[in-house]
Amino acid sequence: MxxxxxxxxxxxxxxxxxxxxxxxxxxxxxxxxxxxxxxxxxxxxxxxxxxxxxxxxxxxxxxxxxxxxxxxxxxxxxxxxxxxxxxxxxxxxxxxxxxxxxxxxxxxxxxxxxxxxxxxxxxxxxxxxxxxxxxxxxxxxxxxxxxxxxxxxxxxxxxxxxxxxxxxxxxxxxxxxxxxxxxxDRPFVLPSIVASQLRLESEESESGESIVLFSIQQPSRAHLVDRLCIHLRSQLGDPSNGFQNFFLRELETIEAVMEIASCPCLEYKQDSVGGKAPIRQIRNVIKQSVDRLDREGIVFRSGNEKEMFQVAQESLTSRLDKTILKILRADCQLPKYEKGCHYLHVMDRLHNLNPFQNISAQAVKLALDRLEEQSEVISTTFKHFIPFS
Structure with missing residues (x-):
């Protein structure tokens, strides 16, 4: 490296x-x-x-x-x-x-x-x-x-x-x-997603080739994440168990995904040879999109593999909500948590359960917000929650 x-x-x-x-x-x-x-x-x-x-x-x-x-x-x-x-x-x-x-x-x-x-x-x-x-x-x-x-x-x-x-x-x-x-005396190490971004910037500087680092949050690019989300749920989601594992590189073999991911690369890369975007740019677009879906709780990181994910279907989302409620009802009985459990505490408890070993804090927070909208939990502070009953 x-x-x-x-x-x-x-x-x-x-x-x-x-x-x-x-x-x-x-x-x-x-x-x-x-x-x-x-x-x-x-x-x-x-x-x-x-x-x-x-x-x-x-x-x-x-x-x-x-x-x-x-x-x-x-x-x-x-x-x-x-x-x-x-x-x-x-x-x-x-x-x-x-x-x-x-x-x-x-x-x-x-x-x-x-x-x-x-x-x-x-x-x-x-x-x-x-x-x-x-x-x-x-x-x-x-x-x-x-x-x-x-x-x-x-x-x-x-x-x-x-x-x-x-x-x-x-x-x-x-x-x-x-x-x-x-x-x-322990070295200062950047989070992996930041280190990956800087590595791409370094490669761009060394090669002189522009690498697309567009913002997924831009309204004009939002359709990329939406279409990728639809495709993952329809093609990779398995209704029988609620989720299906996939690697980032596997998405490069799917024609529909490659077509979606190459569009912004071609737009930003004016000198693409033969109208084709470099594969490195496409991989970066796919990675950013999946990272966005991970933060939104649509996909979860799976197992110990760095680039393995699983798609969250409705059955898995329902299972997540029920598991969180079970954790809150049990832990809020303890004097330490009588005023509510911090959402990071809930995340730590989920990390001990299959299939949520790598669920992100953002996904947990979204699930808690969803449960609060359904009147299943009450937020005692911006970060602490108790079950409604």
């Missing part, structure tokens, strides 16, 4: 993939305040596939959570600079003074409640800043910046930690090895 990201080596024998900026949100590390050793923080390099983050392994990092001793204090007009040492290194933390004041101000008795609360917060921040000295323990959360070619932390939260027995530091040093092993 061709690699479609630039590579980054972080250790001997390690070769990881950088990820484009538009997919950073799929990494839980990017969304959180990352607890790294300071020696790793100060050695971070800019992430090469977009601005605003630094790279640890191939994880995009832009916010950190640190705990350490103050080894340097510098007061400036708008901020305090603290050098924070956790035993592995020292990083500069910029803790900003409240805007518009360099010292606490008296409360104006005629001010509104909001102004009163704001003043109290600003006063507390100034007290926190002015009370911290060399040797104190400080907890800081903030965004990473590069200033004069060094990494520093612009604090959004900071507080002095009163901990004479050093329990907080001991707990942090016990916590970090587990975080590194189970999260940070």
């Amino acid at each position: 061709k690699l479609f990201f630039p590579k980054v080596g972080m250790a001997a024998g390690e070769n990881l993939d950088f990820v484009p900026h538009r997919f950073w949100h799929t990494d839980s590390v990017y969304k959180s305040y990352v607890k790294l050793y300071i020696v790793d923080i100060v050695s971070l390099l800019d992430y090469p596939m977009g601005k605003g983050a630094f790279a640890y392994k191939n994880h995009p990092v832009y916010r950190v959570d640190i705990l350490g001793w103050i080894v340097r204090v510098e007061e400036r007009a708008k901020m305090f600079n603290y050098g924070v040492d956790d035993g592995t290194g020292v990083v500069n933390c910029c803790c900003w003074k409240p805007k518009g004041r360099d010292e606490p101000a008296a409360v104006n008795p005629d001010s509104s409640f909001r102004e009163f609360v704001t003043d109290k917060v600003q006063t507390h921040q100034m007290q926190q800043l002015t009370c911290m000295e060399l040797g104190d323990i400080i907890h800081v959360r903030g965004r990473l910046n590069r200033y004069r070619n060094r990494v520093e932390v612009s604090a959004s939260y900071f507080r002095k930690v009163e901990d004479q027995s050093c329990k907080a530091e001991i707990y942090r040093m016990e916590e970090l090895p587990n975080m590194y092993q189970n999260v940070y």
Whole structure:
């Protein structure tokens, strides 16, 4: 398989993939305040596939959570600079003074409640800043910046930690090895559907041949999914058991499917030789269409095979609805779920039952919405459901 990201080596024998900026949100590390050793923080390099983050392994990092001793204090007009040492290194933390004041101000008795609360917060921040000295323990959360070619932390939260027995530091040093092993040192891997899309983009760039990546959601293309749905249900659906397995490649042997799938390829591929669309484009159209049907609950992924699906006929849909109702009636009797079961919990329970081992979350949500329309279930929140009776 061709690699479609630039590579980054972080250790001997390690070769990881950088990820484009538009997919950073799929990494839980990017969304959180990352607890790294300071020696790793100060050695971070800019992430090469977009601005605003630094790279640890191939994880995009832009916010950190640190705990350490103050080894340097510098007061400036708008901020305090603290050098924070956790035993592995020292990083500069910029803790900003409240805007518009360099010292606490008296409360104006005629001010509104909001102004009163704001003043109290600003006063507390100034007290926190002015009370911290060399040797104190400080907890800081903030965004990473590069200033004069060094990494520093612009604090959004900071507080002095009163901990004479050093329990907080001991707990942090016990916590970090587990975080590194189970999260940070594990490579950031994109979901398979996103990785497939990027692979197609890479092949298009290398070959110079346009690959159709049209949007299935466009109204002018909706008929493609509709016609494919009709064909799958009429030709592949087996009324005797409610579903029939099929592979994506099998659809290429069906003339009607190929005729449907090649239409948008020919439209977007103006220089098609002999009026025929490249097979790679057609395969991409078929895959996008089936993925759309999977999200809508019309087909389900079947078994452990990557590209095997089954068509949901009326009997299978009815069986799904009855199974979900059975799960809700049983689980909502438990104190933990007395206020309703989350639809992802229902999906997990279905994954243990045949033939729903690979049913998608979207298909489960659609089934629950269908049951609610039939007054079989009630939604207690947007994501939680209980049986009507």
